[in-house]
Amino acid sequence: xxxxxxxxxxxxxxxxxxxxxxxxxxxxxxxxxxxxxxxxxxxxxxxxxxxxxxxxxxxxxxxxxxxxxxxxxxxxxxxxxx
Amino acid sequence: xxxxxxxxxxxxxxxxxxxxxxxxxxxxxxxxxxxxxxxxxxxxxxxxxxxxxxxxxxxxxxxxxxxxxxxxxxxxxxxxxxxxxxxxxxxxxxxxxxxxxxxxxxxxxxxxxxxxxxxxxxxxxxxxxxxxxxxxxxxxxxxxxxxxxxxxxxxxxxxxxxxxxxxxxxxxxxxxxxxxxxxxxxxxxxxxxxxxxxxxxxxxxxxxxxxxxxxxxxxxxxxxxxxxxxxxxxxxxxxxxxxxxxxxxxxxxxxxxxxxxxxxxxxxxxxxxxxxxxxxxxxxxxxxxxxxxxxxxxxxxxxxxxxxxxxxxxxxxxxxxxxx
Amino acid sequence: xxxxxxxxxxxxxxxxxxxxxxxxxxxxxxxxxxxxxxxxxxxxxxxxxxxxxxxxxxxxxxxxxxxxxxxxxxxxxxxxxxxxxxxxxxxxxxxxxxxxxxxxxxxxxxxxxxxxxxxxxxxxxxxxxxxxxxxxxxxxxxxxxxxxxxxxxxxxxxxxxxxxxxxxxxxxxxxxxxxxxxxxxxxxxxxxxxxxxxxxxxxxxxxxxxxxxxxxxxxxxxxx
Numbered sequence: 001x002x003x004x005x006x007x008x009x010x011x012x013x014x015x016x017x018x019x020x021x022x023x024x025x026x027x028x029x030x031x032x033x034x035x036x037x038x039x040x041x042x043x044x045x046x047x048x049x050x051x052x053x054x055x056x057x058x059x060x061x062x063x064x065x066x067x068x069x070x071x072x073x074x075x076x077x078x079x080x081x082x
Numbered sequence: 083x084x085x086x087x088x089x090x091x092x093x094x095x096x097x098x099x100x101x102x103x104x105x106x107x108x109x110x111x112x113x114x115x116x117x118x119x120x121x122x123x124x125x126x127x128x129x130x131x132x133x134x135x136x137x138x139x140x141x142x143x144x145x146x147x148x149x150x151x152x153x154x155x156x157x158x159x160x161x162x163x164x165x166x167x168x169x170x171x172x173x174x175x176x177x178x179x180x181x182x183x184x185x186x187x188x189x190x191x192x193x194x195x196x197x198x199x200x201x202x203x204x205x206x207x208x209x210x211x212x213x214x215x216x217x218x219x220x221x222x223x224x225x226x227x228x229x230x231x232x233x234x235x236x237x238x239x240x241x242x243x244x245x246x247x248x249x250x251x252x253x254x255x256x257x258x259x260x261x262x263x264x265x266x267x268x269x270x271x272x273x274x275x276x277x278x279x280x281x282x283x284x285x286x287x288x289x290x291x292x293x294x295x296x297x298x299x300x301x302x303x304x305x306x307x308x309x310x311x312x313x314x315x316x317x318x319x320x321x322x323x324x325x326x327x328x329x330x331x332x333x334x335x336x337x338x339x340x341x342x343x344x345x346x347x348x349x350x351x352x353x354x355x356x357x358x359x360x361x362x363x364x365x366x367x368x369x370x371x372x373x374x375x376x377x378x379x380x381x382x383x384x385x386x387x388x389x390x391x392x393x394x395x396x397x398x399x400x401x402x403x404x405x406x
Numbered sequence: 407x408x409x410x411x412x413x414x415x416x417x418x419x420x421x422x423x424x425x426x427x428x429x430x431x432x433x434x435x436x437x438x439x440x441x442x443x444x445x446x447x448x449x450x451x452x453x454x455x456x457x458x459x460x461x462x463x464x465x466x467x468x469x470x471x472x473x474x475x476x477x478x479x480x481x482x483x484x485x486x487x488x489x490x491x492x493x494x495x496x497x498x499x500x501x502x503x504x505x506x507x508x509x510x511x512x513x514x515x516x517x518x519x520x521x522x523x524x525x526x527x528x529x530x531x532x533x534x535x536x537x538x539x540x541x542x543x544x545x546x547x548x549x550x551x552x553x554x555x556x557x558x559x560x561x562x563x564x565x566x567x568x569x570x571x572x573x574x575x576x577x578x579x580x581x582x583x584x585x586x587x588x589x590x591x592x593x594x595x596x597x598x599x600x601x602x603x604x605x606x607x608x609x610x611x612x613x614x615x616x617x618x619x620x621x622x623x624x625x626x627x628x629x630x
Binding site for chain 1: 270331332333335336337339340341342343344345346347348349350351352353354355356357358359361362363365366367369370372373376377380381383384385387388389390391392394395397398399401402405406
């Protein structure tokens with residue numbers, strides 16, 4: 001079985017794509033969960049502001065998700081461009 | 083120096099058994115330790131209820147140990163079940179099964195400890211609620227074991243399916259990837275489920291009148307928390323049952339292994355995060371059940387958004403399997 | 407076990423391309439649509455002060471969903487979008503429950519169904535956003551916090567379609583595969599009904615609700 005250079009590069013790109021998305025999903029997952037947890041606590045304490053709190057939670061989560069989206073972009077680049 | 087196939091298969095079975103029991107013991111150890119710590123504190127706070135607390139602690143630890151016992155079962159099978167016609171693919175299958183069960187038992191073991199610990203604290207605080215607390219703890223910690231059961235099912239399918247007819251080259255990566263996908267994906271949801279069940283036990287003890295609504299919220303939160311474990315199971319089933327064309331190149335094999343790792347590791351974060359969200363929601367519902375509708379809605383939306391990174395992992399894994 | 411992942415397809419050649427129809431899914435979707443039309447017709451047929459059981463079910467559902475929409479959007483928009491949200495939820499719930507009936511399958515098990523609904527929600531949300539804010543402010547919002555981030559913001563918006571549709575697909579498909587495999591392993595003794603109840607009724611309802619809520623939330627985020 002002759003292993004060529006191009007084959008190894010492809011293999012590394014695929015493995016890298018998987019690891020990029022996999023490991024990159026840990027941080028945003030936990031972080032967004034924390035944001036939602038605090039939002040739930042805040043709504044429990046002050047239910048009148050529920051609409052405002054939900055909006056703030058969603059914006060905060062969207063921002064903390066950006067690193068997850070960077071991982072997704074890198075994974076897709078590794079899969080289809082490299 | 084060359085060894086025959088049988089030697090390698092035996093080596094793999096022993097390594098797999100070691101991994102299964104070794105990794106599987108981590109979670110149960112931590113979880114039972116947490117329970118014992120909380121029980122000790124609880125007894126110091128309310129020595130009169132020590133009998134009840136002791137009983138609850140033992141029952142809770144027994145459930146938290148389930149995942150560890152699953153690891154033991156798989157290890158025993160790997161050690162003592164002999165395959166009459168060994169082939170090289172068995173090497174990957176045995177290591178994959180061991181890794182799957184080993185990783186899969188970590189989360190549920192740790193998670194099972196939280197509700198048991200909280201139930202002990204709760205009994206010290208509110209001895210009249212002992213029965214209700216025990217029921218809640220039993221429900222909560224049994225559901226915590228679901229990810230470990232997923233891992234057990236995957237490991238058993240790996241052990242008892244016949245992969246020897248399939249081409250060696252991409253299949254070794256597929257079975258190993260299946261083990262990673264289901265096993266590692268069980269860690270996060272297991273811990274998350276435990277957090278939710280713990281919060282529910284605490285709520286029941288603090289505010290007995292809200293026990294029903296807290297339990298409902300708990301079940302809802304746990305069901306959503308477990309979704310990423312279901313994605314892991316989905317990817318591992320696809321990896322096990324799809325037939326891949328034979329190839330000499332290393333790239334397709336790495337794609338399958340990468341798919342398994344991607345889904346497995348990607349499920350850890352969302353699992354824990356969704357657990358944290360439901361933990362807070364259940365706690366607040368317990369304190370003030372008037373807001374429960376609002377809280378459940380925000381909890382579901384918050385969990386759904388924090389799950390999106392897990393879904394991106396699922397998408398990348400599916401692309402790696404089907405497109406590449 | 408053998409029919410795992412098998413799809414009945416009708417392939418029609420059309421101007422050099424193959425048009426693929428997933429027949430089973432189309433039939434199942436029509437069953438759901440007909441069921442919902444019948445339900446709507448029967449529930450609204452006799453509007454009494456003392457409502458019948460169907461009318462009660464319909465009224466409860468519609469009151470709850472109109473209330474949810476009213477919480478998220480302002481009054482005028484809520485009135486406009488509540489029927490959409492209502493229809494979306496009812497369609498998805500019945501879709502996810504359809505697998506409980508033997509020989510029928512969930513249309514949501516095919517990625518095409520959730521993906522098309524997700525794309526529909528995306529376009530509705532952005533149309534509403536442009537209409538509420540004006541094109542200039544809508545476009546400026548993408549350059550937040552600085553204009554270099556614009557491509558990433560666009561990708562972030564597109565990723566919403568992916569996450570919303572794959573969530574539904576993954577849950578329903580995962581549930582269906584787990585039921586199939588566990589039934590096969592236990593020779594269909596004892597466990598399958600409970601699994602069906604869990605994945606079909608419980609998870610199906612939750613995921614339909616989450617899909618509906620997220621569509622609503624995406625609309626409300628675009629407006630504000």
